[in-house]
Amino acid sequence: MTLRTPLDDAHPYLRAASAGVRHHTRSLAPSDTNxxxxxxxxxxxxxxxxxxxxxxxxxxLAENTRPRHPAAGRHLATAHxxxxxxxxxxxxxxxLLPTTSTEAEANTSTCHPEQLPEGPPVLTICQRHLAxxxxxxxxxxxxxLRAHTTACVR
Incomplete structure (x- = not known):
């Protein structure tokens, strides 16, 4: 006999992340006070x-699904x-967003995480993107991927 997890208790961290994104989206909506x-x-x-x-x-998910359900795995790979x-x-x-005056003084036409005003974080957006x-x-x-590049060219 196997115990099934109720739908409400399944994947709590993913559900919490989704709720956080929904909350953030609502908080960005303009209002009279915002x-x-x-x-x-x-x-x-x-x-x-x-x-x-x-x-x-x-x-x-695509990797784990593909062996038993190839069509579903392909759809997940496409979503990926x-x-x-x-x-x-x-x-x-x-x-493409404006930078601070400190960043503007540095050459930001190429990706130089070490020149960020707060210093290079452990994993910058460019490093994360390349990985x-x-x-x-x-x-x-x-x-x-023909139309996509991982090179940080801006």
């Missing part, structure tokens, strides 16, 4: 980290590739 808030670099860095974590989750596209666009947007891209390219064909 003007619209633009994205800034720290905001996009955190969003990129969330997307990179989702990439790892989808990769594992499309999530990579979103992650790549967030990374690009990060580099996610490397992992993706090991399992995805070049045709699937």
């Amino acid at each position: 003007p619209p808030r633009r994205a800034d670099r720290p905001h996009l860095d955190v969003l990129h980290a969330h997307l990179a974590a989702l990439l790892q989750l989808l990769d594992r 590739t499309r999530l990579w596209q979103a992650t790549s666009e967030v990374h690009s947007a990060f580099h 996610a891209g490397h992992s993706l390219r090991r399992k995805t064909t070049p045709t699937d």
